[in-house]
Amino acid sequence: MNIGYACLAVGVANTDQKSCIRKNADPETLTRLIAHNLDALGKIIDYNSRNDIRLFRISSDLIPFGSSPVNTLDWSGDFAAEFSEIGKRIRNAGIRVSMHPGQYTVLNSPVDEISKRAAEDLVYHARVLDNLGVDRSNKIILHVGGAYNDKIEALKRFERNYRLLPEPVRNRLVLENDDRIYNIEDLLEIGRKLHVPVVYDNLHNSVNPGGGGKSDAHWISECKSTWSTQDGQQKIHYSQQNPLKKPGSHSPFIRIREFMEYCGGIGRDDIDIMLEVKDKNLSAVKCILCASGRGSMRELEREWAKYKYKVLENAPSDYLAIRRLLSEKNRYPAVEFYELIEHALQTEGTAGNAVNAAQHVWGYFKNDATQKEKLAFNKAVDSFGMGRLPIAAVKRLLLKMALKYEQRYLLDSYYFIL
DNA sequence: TGACGTCAAGATCCG
């Protein structure tokens, strides 16, 4: 079982994907942005490799305006060496990658210009994966598109346009149920007819369900037969509802107990799970350590090092409970550990606790800090105490200090990003 | 015509 995340790695330095607006998309700017984005992708791959993450969705923003005439570069040729080098790292790390054009790539539009652009966009995505030299189990995930008041006709148009796609695109294309129009039953019908693998998305199904009130496990089992050997292991998308937002919105983090129950319900190991969640790689690491059978106490302690100041800031009682839990060296309490972390993240911290955590962090450089820096920190803490400055401003100051004094331990901390 | 979703770029504000 591989578990992964989509597009960006939070808290990993210099891994952002850069873009630009159309009017600035000249060859020089695009060349600079692509060079940066490929370098960032390489860093993400290395991070994934270090953290045993073997499933990753590459951002469609990798090549800005990659499928648009606005981009006149021969980016495939210009960056052939970089693509090939990153591809090598992906294969060496045993990572399976994918791409996922968004809701605006609509292959079944009745407007020829739009469906044509969609096809070009798919060609772009396939070219990225081809350039990386990854095999056809590295997929492009697509939604069927719009309904246009006539689903039958819209599906026919999808089928026609699908058959016209170049073979390298069709070899990689897989289809996913969406949250409004085409449910998993529709998808299974299309997938079986066109011999296209189907990705099951549980949250989309909860908003736009297939018939019969069938379980997730049922639909996952139905989808399995749409995956051939060449397509690689069956893939599914997994996400949880954000309780504070409208139905279909992704949760800020994966609630581990719920995830473990879901995995138990599937009862299979021969499946790849792509998480769609706000905290991205953080939840991926969590789920891997809890569900893959590959975690150890050493990794939990590494995780604790990253979460601890955030936990201290929100909930000192959870901080103490986790320390007690991790002192039991004879077992591997991963799920309990993350449940305590989740509890702390949902706890509204007091101002006093925030100051206490900030003082702990300040301890890393209070002896090296200049007089000016000491004054600035004390002033910021005082201003926060009087309600004149948000805690975020105090933390930004601490982050700057951590960067200046190269406190590696702190720079890896989620204290600054959660 | 605006909402939808997503992210960063771009624009503007502020001390």
Added chain:
DNA sequence: CGGATCTTGACGTCA
């Protein structure tokens, strides 16, 4: 002037 914060852009469909 630099940094923080607000707005726009890019995409297509549908109410």
